[in-house]
Amino acid sequence: MTPFASTQDLNEKKVSFDEIGAGLYAYTAEGDPNTGVIVGDDAVMVIDAQATPALAGDVIARIAKITDKPVKYVLLTHYHAARTLGASAFKGAEILASDATRHMIVERGNEDMNSEIARFPRLFRSVETVPGLTWPTITFPDQVSVWLGRREVRIIHVGRGHTAGDVVAIVPDAGVVFSGDLVEYKSACYCGDAHFVDWLATLDHLAELQANALVPGRGAALTRPGDGRGRNRPHRRFCFNSLQFNPGKRKQGPFVERCLRFSPIDDGSKVQEFRNLRTLSAV
Numbered sequence: 001m002t003p004f005a006s007t008q009d010l011n012e013k014k015v016s017f018d019e020i021g022a023g024l025y026a027y028t029a030e031g032d033p034n035t036g037v038i039v040g041d042d043a044v045m046v047i048d049a050q051a052t053p054a055l056a057g058d059v060i061a062r063i064a065k066i067t068d069k070p071v072k073y074v075l076l077t078h079y080h081a082a083r084t085l086g087a088s089a090f091k092g093a094e095i096l097a098s099d100a101t102r103h104m105i106v107e108r109g110n111e112d113m114n115s116e117i118a119r120f121p122r123l124f125r126s127v128e129t130v131p132g133l134t135w136p137t138i139t140f141p142d143q144v145s146v147w148l149g150r151r152e153v154r155i156i157h158v159g160r161g162h163t164a165g166d167v168v169a170i171v172p173d174a175g176v177v178f179s180g181d182l183v184e185y186k187s188a189c190y191c192g193d194a195h196f197v198d199w200l201a202t203l204d205h206l207a208e209l210q211a212n213a214l215v216p217g218r219g220a221a222l223t224r225p226g227d228g229r230g231r232n233r234p235h236r237r238f239c240f241n242s243l244q245f246n247p248g249k250r251k252q253g254p255f256v257e258r259c260l261r262f263s264p265i266d267d268g269s270k271v272q273e274f275r276n277l278r279t280l281s282a283v
C-alpha cells in the first residue's frame, strides 16, 4: 500500500496564537490540529488537546502568558488521537466529550491511536510522553452548557459529519464557534470515520449559527464577519463530491482525483489520506 503522504511531512509548522474575541484564542499551526482557548471569569476551557503532552505544553505556556486562571476543562470535539492524546498535560482538568465520542474511544480508540502515530511522525515525535488513550471524565448525549463564571460555553452535537460524535463549542456572548474537524480551512482531514450525507446537513446547521468567527479543526481561524457561513462552502463541495464515490462501482483513483479538483485541498501531498476510506456508513 502507498504510505500516507503525511509520513513524509516532517517540516516544522509555524504556530500562531491569536485573540479572535474577548478572552478567546485560536492556537493554529499551518494545517496541524488546532486548539481553542476560552478564558472565563474564573477558569479556562481548552478545545482539543494536541497530539502529545509535549505539544500541549506549548499551549499551556501560551495560556500562562495571557491569564493565571486554571484550565478546568478540556473539550474533545471528537476522538481522534492527534487532538486528544495531549490531554494529560492539563493536570486536574475535567475531560469533556459526547457519549458517542466515548463510545468510539472504546470501540476503535486503540486502532486509531496506532494508526495516527504511524501517519504523523512529526506530531508524535514525543510519543513517549503519551500515557495512553485519553478517557473523558464527563460525557453528555447531545448538549451541555459549561459556565466559566458568567461566561457560558454551549457544547452541541450538531450532527454527524467528520465522525459520529462531533461536537462544536459555542461562546454565545461573542458569537464565536470552535468547530473541530467538521470544518477545515485549506487543509485536508482524515475521512475514515466520516458520514458524508449527514455532514452536509451538519454544515448547514453550523452555517445557521452565523458565527462572527469560527476556529476550524485545521487551518487559520476565520475571523471576518460571515466567515463562519461563507467559507463553509468549499468544505460542503468537498463533502458533496465525496458522496459521488461509490465503493461498489468506482475505483478510488477517480474519486481522489475528483476530490483534488473540487475540494478545498490545495496541498496535493495530503490527498493520499483519502485512499484509506474505511466507512461511508451514511451513504
Ligand SMILES: [Zn+2]
Binding pocket: 078, 080, 162, 181, 189, 190
Ligand atoms: Zn479528526
